Amino acid sequence: MKTVAIIPAAGSGVRMGTAKAKQFLELNDRPLLALTLDRFQQCTVIDAVILVVPLMDVEYCRTSIVNKFGLTKVVKIVPGGERRQDSVRLGIEATGGIYGLVMVHDGVRPFVDSDLIERALDACHENRAVITALPANDTVKEVDRDGFVKKTYDRQYVWLVQTPQVFRYEDLISAHKEALSRGWKEVTDDALLMEKMGIPVKVIPGSEKNIKITSPADLEQARCCIGALSNPDF
Numbered sequence: 001m002k003t004v005a006i007i008p009a010a011g012s013g014v015r016m017g018t019a020k021a022k023q024f025l026e027l028n029d030r031p032l033l034a035l036t037l038d039r040f041q042q043c044t045v046i047d048a049v050i051l052v053v054p055l056m057d058v059e060y061c062r063t064s065i066v067n068k069f070g071l072t073k074v075v076k077i078v079p080g081g082e083r084r085q086d087s088v089r090l091g092i093e094a095t096g097g098i099y100g101l102v103m104v105h106d107g108v109r110p111f112v113d114s115d116l117i118e119r120a121l122d123a124c125h126e127n128r129a130v131i132t133a134l135p136a137n138d139t140v141k142e143v144d145r146d147g148f149v150k151k152t153y154d155r156q157y158v159w160l161v162q163t164p165q166v167f168r169y170e171d172l173i174s175a176h177k178e179a180l181s182r183g184w185k186e187v188t189d190d191a192l193l194m195e196k197m198g199i200p201v202k203v204i205p206g207s208e209k210n211i212k213i214t215s216p217a218d219l220e221q222a223r224c225c226i227g228a229l230s231n232p233d234f
């Protein structure tokens with residue numbers, strides 16, 4: 001079965017507080033998104049990549065990221081939607097249904113590696129849906145609107161979910177269509193749609209390195225990981 005990676009990178013990055021969206025900030029003289037895409041370029045089990053970015057950045061991504069860094073596996077660059085779930089759906093629709101497996105990976109997680117991608121894909125040959133996650137080290141509590149603790153979760157069953165996540169094309173497209181027609185909102189990852197559809201989701205170990213760069217503190221951590229870098233916006 002052929003595998004396509006969908007990379008949602010169409011967020012506006014308001015939490016970062018910089019002029020540029022976080023996926024375009026630079027680490028080691030490269031936009032963070034170029035680093036993420038290069039991980040998929042280098043990984044032999046990935047056949048193609050579909051990149052989803054803000055409409056206004058499609059041409060910039062084509063010339064200054066995909067062409068400039070020789071990311072030949074990127075077969076399409078499509079404009080994203082209002083929410084992450086819209087961006088992923090638009091990416092899936094752009095595949096044309098020619099790939100059996102779909103891997104979804106956040107554009108702002110540049111430290112994914114071939115080992116993680118291959119392990120997730122391998123697991124999807126025996127399972128309908130696979131997610132990567134880390135066991136929680138901290139205690140997780142549910143807090144009400146007034147700031148009081150409502151509930152404490154048993155930590156041994158709490159996992160912090162990352163991407164990549166892998167799905168069968170047919171499952172993912174039908175789950176996203178169902179979400180659209182039923183108005184399911186707050187779909188923060190695609191596995192949630194599988195849960196709603198009654199499809200079992202297998203959890204495999206993620207990677208400590210595979211951080212999501214969301215805040216200035218994350219960018220600082222990424223700088224430490226990658227060494228020297230230049231970033232005029234930060």
Ligand code: C5P
Nearest residue numbers: 008009010011081082083084087107108
């Ligand atoms: O929103 P969150 O920080 O979880 O975003 C994870 C990924 O989803 C990021 O790479 C972001 O650019 C992408 N995203 C998107 N379209 C949106 C919102 C977020 O592709 N409308």
